[in-house]
Amino acid sequence: MKAFTLNRYGKNEKLQLTEVAEPVVKENDVLVEVHAAGLNLLDSKIKTGEFKLILPYKLPLVLGHDVAGIVIKVGSKVTKFKVGDEIYSRPSDFRIGTFAEFIAIDEKDVAHKPKNLSMEEAASIPLVALTVWQALVEKAKPKKGQKVFIQAGSGGVGTIAIQLAKHLGATVATTASEQSFDLLKSLGADVLIDYKKQDFEDVLKDYDLVLNSQDKTTLEKSLRITKPNGKVISISGPPTPDFAKAIQAPWFVKIILSLISSGIRKTAKKLNVDYSFLFMRAEGKQLQEITKLIESGVIKPVVDKVFPFDQTNDALSYVESGRSKGKVVINVK
Incomplete structure (x- = not known):
């Protein structure tokens, strides 16, 4: 073949x-x-x-x-x-x-x-929807009316995350360029930030949940706009020792990931924010649940x-x- x-x-x-x-x-x-x-x-x-x-x-x-x-x-x-x-x-x-x-x-x-x-x-x-499902439904479980910040709303993960977060009853903020605003409004985004002209840290405050998909600087800002006891879930790193344990990584990988993520984990602890790294896993049962949402028009x-x-x-x-x-x-x- x-x-x-x-x-x-x-x-x-x-x-x-x-x-x-x-x-x-x-x-x-x-x-x-x-x-x-x-x-x-x-x-x-x-x-x-x-x-x-x-x-x-x-x-x-x-x-x-x-x-x-x-x-x-x-x-x-x-x-x-x-x-x-x-x-x-x-x-x-x-x-x-x-x-x-x-x-x-x-x-x-x-x-x-x-x-x-x-x-x-x-x-x-599959990959993006399972990522979002595992972040929102499995890990974060946002309650109705809570504020969720989804970075890079026009990306593969972002477009699905906005729709699922809205379905779960959240108020959704996102970053994108202005030409994507109409698309993101149609998906359900409530607060739109043009990343070329605005810094989201100047606009957002006291968010319950952030789905981080960008670099370390963006992650640090995300921790600062999250309310105490709020959650920041990163799909772009840095991976944590907990993640290494979950995938049964060798001891040296656990040490490396511990060192790589130590700064972010310390900052999160200081701000009383729950930081975790998510690397999605394959899961047919969850995909079948996502199928129901697609067939009912909740997710496009x-x-x-x-x-x-x-x-x-x-x-x-x-x-x-x-x-x-x-x-x-x-x-x-």
Whole structure:
């Protein structure tokens, strides 16, 4: 089968379109014919080697964390899916590889595709929606009327986070450039801050929850605009010792992450803010709950561009440029 592989880490490395063996289907797996695959900054971070510590992949590696497609074979112990089912998924770490014609995925990481979405729209959803679900529903549990600040509202995570936070009854603030304001208002954002002209720290105060997706400076400001006993959940780091423990990382990784995050953890403690790092995990059951919200119109995908499969490198460069509004997808079939 054709697949885009990463042969060595590096910022300027390109993925190589190559012929690789079709995946082996284990007893709990479904074999999926890939119709579309979503791209994420995580793909870029793995490509550069930035995540080698917490995701020590062996190269060559087929990248890709989001998929929509059709089940063409099932393992002997699969019970929830049959051949011909339309599905979408964020495969588990160490089993990624959606930039390919086929992928084998454990059925526990798979959900039926929302009936009202195209394959391209469905492929844009899993990683970002699971990130947001695990941040808001699982970890933060915002109450009705609480104030939530979502950074970079027009990004892949931001567009979904605004919609889910509004559904949960929160008042939502976000940052974006002015040309994205109409889109973000339509998704439910209440407070819009033009990051080119305003500093959110001058506008926001006493927020219950911040979803941080930006750099360290933005994270430090986020801690300062959060009320005492409020929460800051970061999906862009720095990872904490608690996270290292959760993924059962080796002892030296725990020490490194402890050192990397010590400054932020001290600042958070001083301000009496609960800081945590979230690295989303694959979870088919949660994706099935998200499907219900999509089919009922609560969450709508925001797809910026769809690239053909042979332009996967161009699609990844576009994601890295930071210009995309919502998600970028490749059409594989």
